[in-house]
Amino acid sequence: MLQRLKNVIVATSFLAALIVSQQAFAHAHLASATPADKATISESPKMLTLTFTEGVEPKFSGVMLMGADGSMVHTGKFTVDSADNKVVNVPLTAPLKTGSYRVDWHVLSVDGHKTKGSYNFTLK
Template identity: 30%
Template sequence: MILDEKILFSLILSLLLLPTIASAHMGLVSSTPSKGEVVKADLNEISTVFKSQIETLSTMKLMMDNKEVPFAQIKVIESKMVGKLSAPLENGSYQLEWKIVGEDGHPITGAIPFSVKKAKSEEGTNSSLTEPKASSKEKSKELEKQSDTQKSKNEETSSTPSLPLIIMIGLVLIIVVFLFVLLKKKNK
């Protein structure tokens, strides 16, 4: 009888864990800024990319010192969510909190801490009036390179099995446990 209870517990546990394992296919692939990044240029947009398409119900909010920094606009386009800011972020520590809803209806949440540490510009010099345009373009290119590097690192490290494989493994485990329980009952 104790053995049957353990098997039943294993079966129930497998059934409970299967949706969690299956929802792993919707995880975060990359973000701009990335986790822990120190942004040294004006930041007017924050983006996240996920492993699969996300629903328009998905959202994100930006927090600084437990206060929300509002987005001017949030767009969901297939597997990407982009938040546009009305003004560049000031120096400080931030946390992007995202919540997505995948095609299968499972909600997933996460957080991306990052900080902004822009150099303070000197005021009143003529050179400072002309330099930001050139340096802004350079900084934009640098951020794109960092984003591409982060995306390739994330793609290299994400070796999550495909959803059908995960579901098949879960179903096989459930069937094996079920058959084992049936055979045990017949032998009694």
């Protein structure tokens, strides 16, 4: 009887862990970015490219670029790559000045989950 109870507890724990881990993967998380997080670059990028783990809905997603002083840097229109809805492009309308930058992003994945985050890079 005790062994059967142990087996039920182990099986239940395993199933609960499996369900929780699947939910964690059901959100669009930032997989990579160009410029990369914590990168130091020597040339101003022409575009920010963010790649997510799931496709994103462009109407409910966005990216903001902030300078070291906290001021917003004007960018072009946020677009989702037509060949891969996991890739987001944000053109820069003017060259960046030397300094630190923060990229703030928020996305709604195609399965309806919202996520947000930020990362930094430096232009020398």
